[in-house]
Structure formats: C-alpha cells, structure tokens
Amino acid sequence: MTRDIAELQRIASQVRRDVVRMVHGCQSGHPGGSLGCTDYLVALYFAIMKHDPSFNMDGEGEDLFFLSNGHISPVFYSVLSRSGYFDKAEMATFRKLNTRLQGHPTTHEGLPGVRIASGSLGQGLSVAIGAALSKKLNGDDRLVFTLHGDGELQEGQIWEAAMFAPHNKVDHLISCVDVNGQQIDGPTKVVLSLGDLNAKFTAFGWEVMEMxxxxxxAVVEGLHKAISLSGKGKPVMILMQTEMGAGVDFMMGSHKWHGVAPNDAQLEQALNQLEEALGDY
Incomplete structure (x- = not known):
C-alpha cells in the first residue's frame, strides 16, 4: 500500500478534520497531540507498515504498532478507520456511552486495530518489546513500531524498557517520541526537563535519529531511514520534532490545546483550514 506525498497530505488533512470533529462532538478529548502526530500515523499506516485491516490480535507476518500515549486516541481511531479497520461512521460515537472508541484505547471493547489498553502512560515500550521478542521466537521478521509523548518520558518504566531493549538486541523495534515540548501542565522544560534525549538514548545503546x-x-523519508537502521543489533529511536496542534493555527504553540475541545466557532475556524479530502463521517 504505497501512495505519493500529495495523496498522504490529503489523507492527513481529512484525519485532522476527523480529530477536531470527534473532540468537538463530545466536548472532550485531546486534539493538540493528535494533530501534531497526524503525519506520522498517516505515513505509517498508508505508506510504511505491512498490516491487515481484517485484524487479528497476533499480527503474525505483519508489522505491529503500539500507541503508548493513549490520550491521542482521536488520531489513532481516525487512521484505523480511514485505512479500513472499521466503518468511518463509528467515529461519531467517540467518548460517548457504550462506544468502542473510548477516550483511551481499550482491548475489551474489541475495536479492530487496538492491541493494548494505553490509558496509563509509560507502558507501551515494555509491551512492544515483548511483542518484538515474541516475533523473534516465532521466526517472524516483521517490525514493531511505537509512539510516545515526550512528557511520557518522565515515567520511570520507560527507562527500564530503554535499558532492556539494547541489552537484549531487540533490533526490529522502531520507537518514536513526539517531541513537541508540551504536556498538560505546561512546557516539558518547566514541568520536568528531559535534557538531551539524543545523548540519553544513545548512552542507553539505541540507534538514534531525528526527523x-x-x-x-520528511516523515516518509525518516521512517524509511529508520527501517534501514533496523536489524543491526540495536533498537531504533526516532526523536520527532512536532508542533502541538499542527494544521490548525490557533491550536499551535501552546499546551492549552492538550486536552481542550473546540467550541462551535472554533470548530468552524479549524475546518476552514483543512481540506475535506475523503468525505467527513
């Protein structure tokens, strides 16, 4: 499943429309990080990963993706739906009673594409390492991808996993940190500075790159580069520079839109900036 950059950009515009409409529809959710990570997830699901929307939990012979920062579920749900995992009309149920589209992804709802519950930050890297080791034991050479927030790196479990992966040569793991410098309480450098992430992950034994x-x-090129670096004895870490709220001008440049829903006027303003490329749900 390969597409050119222009087509991927159009898909990303539609996904951003889905994000702001979902969060507006229930007046709850996390638009900022979802918008910032849209290009990455669209590239991953529409151009990079080998995956099957008919979906089974084992994912044998497929690339796997684990969303660790589960609060950006709107973008994850949109990308899953738009790539064929479930009907786009279901996005209208986001965060509503009895929905499969919970505010943070869960597995007991049986939503296709979701392999772990990721409401609690810090756990996704550990789960992905387990999945990657299982693939090695099963002789399955496909890749495992993860996405994390930079604020999430303040969780200690991340660093336990970061030690474990290089020690055990988990070299078909490609992790990505959304480095937008923002978290719910303000800039990460103010809440708890992360220091030099490149130097830290390098010291832990990862192959580190930035994009x-x-x-x-740049995202498509960067993911291809990450794949070329895999399989050489080290896990790969992508430090991805993004802007929270990317694509909607008034949501950018601040932590304000981490977890705030747009009102009617703000929704209209946002949608006026985003092409309806695939048809709204």
Whole structure:
C-alpha cells in the first residue's frame, strides 16, 4: 500500500478534520497531540507498515504498532478507520456511552486495530518489546513500531524498557517520541526537563535519529531511514520534532490545546483550514 506525498497530505488533512470533529462532538478529548502526530500515523499506516485491516490480535507476518500515549486516541481511531479497520461512521460515537472508541484505547471493547489498553502512560515500550521478542521466537521478521509523548518520558518504566531493549538486541523495534515540548501542565522544560534525549538514548545503546514530524515528505523519508537502521543489533529511536496542534493555527504553540475541545466557532475556524479530502463521517 504505497501512495505519493500529495495523496498522504490529503489523507492527513481529512484525519485532522476527523480529530477536531470527534473532540468537538463530545466536548472532550485531546486534539493538540493528535494533530501534531497526524503525519506520522498517516505515513505509517498508508505508506510504511505491512498490516491487515481484517485484524487479528497476533499480527503474525505483519508489522505491529503500539500507541503508548493513549490520550491521542482521536488520531489513532481516525487512521484505523480511514485505512479500513472499521466503518468511518463509528467515529461519531467517540467518548460517548457504550462506544468502542473510548477516550483511551481499550482491548475489551474489541475495536479492530487496538492491541493494548494505553490509558496509563509509560507502558507501551515494555509491551512492544515483548511483542518484538515474541516475533523473534516465532521466526517472524516483521517490525514493531511505537509512539510516545515526550512528557511520557518522565515515567520511570520507560527507562527500564530503554535499558532492556539494547541489552537484549531487540533490533526490529522502531520507537518514536513526539517531541513537541508540551504536556498538560505546561512546557516539558518547566514541568520536568528531559535534557538531551539524543545523548540519553544513545548512552542507553539505541540507534538514534531525528526527523521533522509535520512535513510529510520528511516523515516518509525518516521512517524509511529508520527501517534501514533496523536489524543491526540495536533498537531504533526516532526523536520527532512536532508542533502541538499542527494544521490548525490557533491550536499551535501552546499546551492549552492538550486536552481542550473546540467550541462551535472554533470548530468552524479549524475546518476552514483543512481540506475535506475523503468525505467527513
């Protein structure tokens, strides 16, 4: 499933429309990080990963993706739906009673594409390492991808997993940190500075690279580079520079839109900036 950059950009525009409409529809959710990570997830599901929307939990012979920062579920649900995992009309149920589209992804709802519950931050890397080791034991050479927030790196479990992966040569793991410098209480450098992430992950034994996360061509190129670095004895870490709220001008540049829903006027303003490329749900 390969598409050119222009088509991926159009898909990303539609996904951003889905994000703001979902959060507006229930007046709850996390638009900022969802918008910032849209290009990455669109590239992953529509151009990079080998995956099957008919979906089974084992994912044998497929690339796997684990969303660790589960609060950005709107973008995850949109990308899953738009790539064929479930009908787009279901996005209208986001965060509503009896929905499968919970505010943070869960497995007991049986939503296709979701392999772990990720409401509690810090756990996704550990789960992904387990899945990657299982693939090795099963002779399955496909890759495992993860996405994390930079604020999430303040969780200690991340660093236990970060030690474990290089020690055990989990070299078909490609992790990505959304480095937008924002978290719910303010800038990460103010809440709890993360220091030099490149130096830290390098010291832990990872192959580290950086990429621009809101430039579709750069994201696709960066993911191909990450794949070329895999399989050489080290896990790969992508430090992805993004802007919270990317694609909607008044949501950018601040932590304010981490977990705030747009009102009617703000929704209209946002949608006026985003092409309806695939048809709204």
């Amino acid at each position: 621009k996360g809101n430039d579709m061509a």
